[in-house]
Every structure is written in C-alpha cells, then in structure tokens.
Amino acid sequence: MKDIRILLAGNPNVGKTTLFNSLCGVHQHTGNYPGVTVDIKEGNRQINDHSLIVSDLPGTYSLSAFTPDEQVARDALLTSNPDAVVQIIDATNIERNLFLTTQMMEIGIPMIIALNMSDLADEQGITIDAECLEKNLKIPVVRIVARTGEGIDTLVENIIRVTGQKTRATHKEIEYPHSVTNYIGEIGNYLSSHASLLGKLSPHYAAIRLMEGDEHLEKMLHDQGLVIPFIDKSDPAERDGIAEDILLARYRTAEEITTCAVKCTMGQVLPADLIDQVLTHRFYGIPIFLACMWFAFQVTFSASNPFLVGIEYIFGYFTELMNEVEMDPFIQSFLSDGVIGGVGSVFVFVPSIFVMFLLLSILEDTGYLARAAFVMDRLMHSIGLHGRSFIPFLIGFGCNVPAIMATRTLQSKADRIITIITIPFMSCAARLPVYVLFAGVFFGAAAGNVIFFLYVLGIFVAIVTALIFRRLVFKDEPSPFIMELPPYRKPSGFAAATHMWHKGREYLKRAGIVIFGGVLLVWALATLPAGVEYGSVDSLAGIIGQALHPVFAPLEFNWQLVVGLIFGFIAKEVVVGSLGTLYGGEEMLESSLAADPTLSPIIALAFMVFVLLYLPCVAALGVIRQEMGNWKWTGIAIGWGIFMAYIFAYLVLHIGSLFIGV
Amino acid sequence: MSNTTYPHKYLYGWTVIVTLTTFIAGFLSILEGARIITRFFILPDIPGGCILILISFIFATAVMKGRSDRPGWISFSYVASLLLLVFAGCSVLIEGGNVLTTIMEGEEEANILTILSPGFIWAGIIAIPLYLGVSKLLYKCSCRGECCE
Numbered sequence: 001m002k003d004i005r006i007l008l009a010g011n012p013n014v015g016k017t018t019l020f021n022s023l024c025g026v027h028q029h030t031g032n033y034p035g036v037t038v039d040i041k042e043g044n045r046q047i048n049d050h051s052l053i054v055s056d057l058p059g060t061y062s063l064s065a066f067t068p069d070e071q072v073a074r075d076a077l078l079t080s081n082p083d084a085v086v087q088i089i090d091a092t093n094i095e096r097n098l099f100l101t102t103q104m105m106e107i108g109i110p111m112i113i114a115l116n117m118s119d120l121a122d123e124q125g126i127t128i129d130a131e132c133l134e135k136n137l138k139i140p141v142v143r144i145v146a147r148t149g150e151g152i153d154t155l156v157e158n159i160i161r162v163t164g165q166k167t168r169a170t171h172k173e174i175e176y177p178h179s180v181t182n183y184i185g186e187i188g189n190y191l192s193s194h195a196s197l198l199g200k201l202s203p204h205y206a207a208i209r210l211m212e213g214d215e216h217l218e219k220m221l222h223d224q225g226l227v228i229p230f231i232d233k234s235d236p237a238e239r240d241g242i243a244e245d246i247l248l249a250r251y252r253t254a255e256e257i258t259t260c261a262v263k264c265t266m267g268q269v270l271p272a273d274l275i276d277q278v279l280t281h282r283f284y285g286i287p288i289f290l291a292c293m294w295f296a297f298q299v300t301f302s303a304s305n306p307f308l309v310g311i312e313y314i315f316g317y318f319t320e321l322m323n324e325v326e327m328d329p330f331i332q333s334f335l336s337d338g339v340i341g342g343v344g345s346v347f348v349f350v351p352s353i354f355v356m357f358l359l360l361s362i363l364e365d366t367g368y369l370a371r372a373a374f375v376m377d378r379l380m381h382s383i384g385l386h387g388r389s390f391i392p393f394l395i396g397f398g399c400n401v402p403a404i405m406a407t408r409t410l411q412s413k414a415d416r417i418i419t420i421i422t423i424p425f426m427s428c429a430a431r432l433p434v435y436v437l438f439a440g441v442f443f444g445a446a447a448g449n450v451i452f453f454l455y456v457l458g459i460f461v462a463i464v465t466a467l468i469f470r471r472l473v474f475k476d477e478p479s480p481f482i483m484e485l486p487p488y489r490k491p492s493g494f495a496a497a498t499h500m501w502h503k504g505r506e507y508l509k510r511a512g513i514v515i516f517g518g519v520l521l522v523w524a525l526a527t528l529p530a531g532v533e534y535g536s537v538d539s540l541a542g543i544i545g546q547a548l549h550p551v552f553a554p555l556e557f558n559w560q561l562v563v564g565l566i567f568g569f570i571a572k573e574v575v576v577g578s579l580g581t582l583y584g585g586e587e588m589l590e591s592s593l594a595a596d597p598t599l600s601p602i603i604a605l606a607f608m609v610f611v612l613l614y615l616p617c618v619a620a621l622g623v624i625r626q627e628m629g630n631w632k633w634t635g636i637a638i639g640w641g642i643f644m645a646y647i648f649a650y651l652v653l654h655i656g657s658l659f660i661g662v
Numbered sequence: 663m664s665n666t667t668y669p670h671k672y673l674y675g676w677t678v679i680v681t682l683t684t685f686i687a688g689f690l691s692i693l694e695g696a697r698i699i700t701r702f703f704i705l706p707d708i709p710g711g712c713i714l715i716l717i718s719f720i721f722a723t724a725v726m727k728g729r730s731d732r733p734g735w736i737s738f739s740y741v742a743s744l745l746l747l748v749f750a751g752c753s754v755l756i757e758g759g760n761v762l763t764t765i766m767e768g769e770e771e772a773n774i775l776t777i778l779s780p781g782f783i784w785a786g787i788i789a790i791p792l793y794l795g796v797s798k799l800l801y802k803c804s805c806r807g808e809c810c811e
Contacts, residue, residue: 294713
C-alpha cells in the first residue's frame, strides 16, 4: 500500500471542506461563508493499492499570511512536503483564485486544480475551456462539483497519476520584469550555498518570497545568522517597488489565463448585486436581519412544540410504568427521578435543537449569513469590534467552542481577545432547553418573543463588553474589514438536513454522556445522605444549594435554581436535567415549576438571563484557555461573564417587575 | 418614468397594491395586538405587525425607485415579496405548531382556522403574482447593462 499525502488548498469559501468530506467520506462542517475551517483537518481514503492521506487547509487568498488561520495554511504548504497539492478553485470566479495559483506553482510541488462549482458556472453562463487552462498553467485541471461528488473519481485518478511521476513538477513560469528576474537570480544563487537553512524551500522560490517581502522567512534566516546583502542594504522604497512588480506580474498572468480560458454569456442566475442592494441596505439591512432571526426563534419554539409534547407523553408513560413495577425504592428513585426525570427532561428539547440547527443551516446555505456579517460591520466598528467578528458570533449561536476557534480568522490580537470574551454571550443551542422550559411555563404564547429577547440581550451585552474593553483596555482602532460575499444559492434540503442531523446527534451524544453523568451526580446529591427525603433541603444538593443561596438571594433564586446553575457549568443542558431531577421527574417538571410559590415570571426571566450570561461550559472554557494562551485573560473572561450575568439578572428582576409584575 | 410608457405597468401597479395591503395587514396586526380593535380575522401580533410595516416600506421604496430606476424597482420588490412569502410560510409553521400543541394538550379552544390568521399570509397571497413577475425580470438582469429590457 502506497501512502499519498495531499493538501487541499485554496481561497476561503471555495468548497475545500466539501471536497474533503466527499474524498474521505466524513462530515466536517461546511458553510457558505469564509472562515469555517481554521485549522488542518486530516482524513484518508483507500483506493486500490493507494492510501490517500488528505489534509484540509484553512482558506487563504495568498501565501503572505496575516491571520493565524492563513499562517497555518502557508506553513503547511511551505514546510510539510506533501506529494501533491490540490488547489480548489471557484469556477465562477477563476481570475481571483488564480492569484494563489501563481504563488503555489512556484513552490515546485506537483499540483492539480479542481474547478469546483462547475454547475454554478454553467448556470451563470460562464464557459470554461479547461484544456486551455491546463495548457497555460501546465497543471492538470479537473471539473468537479464537490457537493454532488461529480468529477471526484477523475480527480483521484489525476492525483495518483501526478504523484506517480518521477520528474519534478514544472509549471508555468511567471514572466517578471527583467530587473526583478535579475534580483531573483542573484539572491537565488546566494541562497543556493546556504540551502540547508531553507528547509524544504528551493533557493529560487525562497528568493521570490524574500523579494515579495516575506517577513516570516526573512526573520527565520536572520535568526540562523544568514545575512542577505541585497535585503539588508537596499532602500525600502526600492524593495517595495520590486514587491509591487511581482504582484502585478502575478495579476497579469492570472488575467491573461482567464481571458484565454473563460467566456461569459447570459446566465440563468439571480444577480447577487441587485439583491445585495436591498439585503445590505444601510437602513433596511439590520431590520431585515432582526426580522429573520425573530422568525427563526418563533419557528424554533412553535414548530417543535408538538414534538416536545409527544416526547413528554412518552417519558410520562415510562415514569408511570416505573412507579407501577415493584422494586427497591432506591433503584426506583434512580430510574424514575435520575434517569427518566433528569435525562428525559433534557431529551425532551431535542426537537427544538433540531429545528434551530435546520433554520440556521438554511440561512447559512443561502449565503445570507455572510451578508448579515457585512450589514453588522458598521455597527461592529462603531463598538470597536472587527466586522469579521460577527461570523464567530453567528457560529456561537450553534456552539461557542467552534466560534471561539473561528476567531483565528482575525488579524489583530486585540480584536481576537475582545471577540473571545464576548462570544460566550452568544446564546448557544445548549441554553435553548432552559429558555424553552421557563418561557413555556411562565410566558405561554409570548414564549417565542422572550426567547428572541434573550438572544438580542446576548448581542447587546456583547456590544457593551466590546465597548468597555475597546475604550479602557485596547485603545487601538479595529483593523478594516474586507470580506468576500459568497454567491446566493438555493438551500439544499439534503445538506440542511444532514447538517441538522450531525449537530443534533452531537447534542444527543452529549445528553447521553456528559449530561447523563451530570444529572446522575445531582440525583446522588439529592438522595444522600441515606434516609433523607429525596431532593429536600436536608439532602447534599439541598445543603449545597442552601449554602450558596445567600449569594443569589438578591436575585431571588431558590436553592434548586442555584444547584442547577452550579451543575450547569458542566454543560448548560445539565441546568434543565438538574431541575428535572430536583423537581421530581420530567413529567412533573413543568407543573412543579408553575406551582412553585418561590418562582414568578420575572424571577424566571432573571434566571434565564443569568443562564445566558454567566459562564460558558467546561469545553468552551478549555478552548478559551487554548486560544488566549494564558490564564490571565481566561480568568478575566470568566469573571466578566459572572459579573455581567449578576448585574443584568438584577436589573431585569427589578426593572422588569415594573412591566411584567412579580 | 410614467406608467403609460412602463413596459411592465401592470406589475408596477400591482406593487402599489401589495405595498398598501402589507401596510394595512401590519397596522391591523399591531392594533389587534394592542387590543385597540378586535373585530378583524387577523392574528394579534405586535412584532409581526412591525415586520409587515418594514416590508411595506421596502415595497414603497421599490415603488419610488420604479419611477426612474427599473432594476432598483425589480430588486426591492423581489426581495420584499420573497421575504413576505418566506415569512408567510414561517407563520403557517408557527400557527400550525401552536394549534397542534393545543390539540395534543387536549384543550378545547383549538381552532384550526387560526393557522390562516397571520397578516403575513393575506399579504403573501396578494404578493404571489408580483413575486413571479419580478423574479422573471430579475433573472434577465444577470446580463448586466441590458438589464430588464
């Protein structure tokens, strides 16, 4: 069996991960906006006597990396020495994609170009002469549709063929101006005598990178004591001029090849610029976005409610069955209060999670979420955040963990820290069960509005946080926002359903492992010490809740809510699971909450606000620590979250009571 | 551009009708929601009413643009009618879910006709011909420059 190591590279949002999924038969998350992949994902595929080891790189527009995710892609391309690089090119936008091609083909690694979204190009009336492209670039070109798997077999055949060739890859040479060629030759010759310092780079390519102003390479050589006469002694203006000449030569090459290979005729697609005129309108843009989100949450609550009632009925039936069977009271309590009561109360909300992921997936597939980021840019800039921060915010509505990782697409460290601190305020799917439960019990028909309010409040607190940190801690201006708007696409029912299923399955897995563990812990604490009344103030759970109750007394939370908050730190779903256990089972939970004299609509709202803001789960905290790189900022993120939760819950309790009544 | 020379004058005229319908549907939803009136078969819904009025403003912008900027009229009326239809579909899901929940919980007040009560549905039905017409025109706009002729 021969191993073939290939890298999937390309601009952001060209379908690298979709191809990766098709090649390796996996289900990594894809999205119709840039920046979904921020680190390298590996997979493999067996073909006859070959084993393809595929690495999916983050998207990058060039090898002059600025953001951490671009650096990851550049380092992999320059240092990992793969057998071949597959560059995925968006067939609807070839010229822009070819700029990266002109950089990559100079590395000297065998390349294959996969022209993805060929079907969209056809629809748009774009005719591509793949042979002309292949002939000009001296690189095999394969038309594919990664989404449907069309052309993947041909691509694999080409990968095996290209990597089987014994001779070094020779691609088209860029025609630089004479003066630039001289410099490259001179520096290349000089570097040839120090080739061991260059790692896997050829002296010729290293010379081009140095002339382009690759500070990373320059520093690496300097650190190894290598002094390059021209680089150190030349005038910065002269060097800038040469870098510009190289850049222009690359653009000229891309343009010439595109002119030869691409012809446009009248298409059959909606012109994005005309639709963007409305969806990104300076007055209508934000209200349209808010309207879409309002409907998303209304549908999430109302459309999933019948399923929720159905599942409640099933669990209720099992609880009754359990109570009828004669068994040891301890085991009976374990099964009915712990397993059915705790885990059941979390499982009940699975339909809401599924519906929400389905809707977010549809919004994402259409290309609208990227427009939402664009629309929010002005607002984000005015509060001192980078417009691109909105993408992690949107991802945060699903789960905070990938959202925090997505901040790697931000160039400035200050932007990253502020965004990481604010992401936990984006209400992740795990918090939804808490809202659906409490809003359903205490707000009835207005439950959808309450849930929408909580999501907007999360964004508002993120804005306040960003403003405070930008004004007091990071006083520099956020860097400008340039984002490519993806094309509009009809959402694919299959892709949306698949995405929904994978996200929902993750929730079910968590419910099965982490949440089950957490809920059983709460059940044990509610049962022990032996002989006490289950879930009473004399149980260990009651003692813990009572001990911490004074801290939460100004918020008027009872001890059961306090216990829920403490164990919600494991995972937010455990809040509902704990309450299910403490309030005597899933079937009883809603009626018990409604009948509890220590609770009221306004206390329920304050509790939901606290859950929204207080602490991310253990997994999110781990990623915050990893991305921040130190405990100082991790501690600040934790402390700030608890502080904001307390303040806002207090405000909601005391100001909200004027409107809702206690 | 006067309506007499307008190549799609009926569609343009229909935009005016949809604008008014959407605005009235939104206004009534808000009045019903605030319990100022209760005699119309329209869902009391203040946030929904505000969204309908927002969409009527987008339609109104389309009407105003249509006098001089034909692609502008097409894009604004296309997006507004698309939003209206999508939100009408969402309203059916929301009200359908609510009615089904009420029936499953065994409450007697379940009335299946309330599924048709959201203002979005009424305005959405009026907007269907406009959506079909302008989307056809918009497809022609993919060839920039010769747009919508």
